[in-house]
Amino acid sequence: FLPLLQKGSSPVAPVHIVNEESADKTNLGFIHAFVAAISVIIVSELGDKTFFIAAIMAMRYNRLTVLAGAMLALGLMTCLSVLFGYATTVIPRVYTYYVSTALFAIFGIRMLREGLKMSPDEGQEELEEVQAEIKKKDEELQRTKLLNGPGDVESGPGTTIPQKKWLHFISPIFVQAFTLTFLAEWGDRSQLTTIVLAAREDPYGVAVGGTVGHCLCTGLAVIGGRMIAQKISVRTVTIIGGIVFLAFAFSALFISPDSGF
Numbered sequence: 001f002l003p004l005l006q007k008g009s010s011p012v013a014p015v016h017i018v019n020e021e022s023a024d025k026t027n028l029g030f031i032h033a034f035v036a037a038i039s040v041i042i043v044s045e046l047g048d049k050t051f052f053i054a055a056i057m058a059m060r061y062n063r064l065t066v067l068a069g070a071m072l073a074l075g076l077m078t079c080l081s082v083l084f085g086y087a088t089t090v091i092p093r094v095y096t097y098y099v100s101t102a103l104f105a106i107f108g109i110r111m112l113r114e115g116l117k118m119s120p121d122e123g124q125e126e127l128e129e130v131q132a133e134i135k136k137k138d139e140e141l142q143r144t145k146l147l148n149g150p151g152d153v154e155s156g157p158g159t160t161i162p163q164k165k166w167l168h169f170i171s172p173i174f175v176q177a178f179t180l181t182f183l184a185e186w187g188d189r190s191q192l193t194t195i196v197l198a199a200r201e202d203p204y205g206v207a208v209g210g211t212v213g214h215c216l217c218t219g220l221a222v223i224g225g226r227m228i229a230q231k232i233s234v235r236t237v238t239i240i241g242g243i244v245f246l247a248f249a250f251s252a253l254f255i256s257p258d259s260g261f
Contacts, residue, residue: 033205036248037197041213043241044190047234052130053180054221061173067222069177074214077185078194082207085198100200101252108245115238137176
């Protein structure tokens, strides 16, 4: 009877071990993806156009409104990028892994070359460009208000109440922060990086890490404003970013594509 019990119980143990191993593998994959995403987003976004947009708008308008609009745009963009990257998982992992590794190496080399060619005060042109863009949007907003002003008098109080209710829930500044950030982020290096990461890493880890990274950078821009934008050396951040990208590419030499992370 005892041998039968031992025979019957022996198949259960390996299943339990496999479950534990797969759970550990999943957790490690999530952590690796989270760390990779947050580090890459930080070195890509500090001193970037979206950083300047949040910094300049926060100096002129309500900080919470600017932060909410920018974070909604960046969160939506991160989720879309992760979906794009995850869609490539239909291709065998060995191909996506080494293609993404090659892209990391290309991004890293390009960032290093750009950083080494930059002058120490690089970034002022982009800062001025963002200022001009925001000024243009402000002028458009003022013209819209002027056009709506006389219409309220002619059409009477009936049309004023719905307009005020609409602006109460969705502020024009919120829409402006969302639109400028979303358009600036589309096709940006950080978006392409998120897509590449989602193709080779755990998508949930990439989504969470990317969102946290954007939160940190945008929050820093909103709190510090122009002072931080002027203190940050775009050249130094770009060189560090290039090194980080190359480090991820180099790590592929020691990690198997089938390791799960």
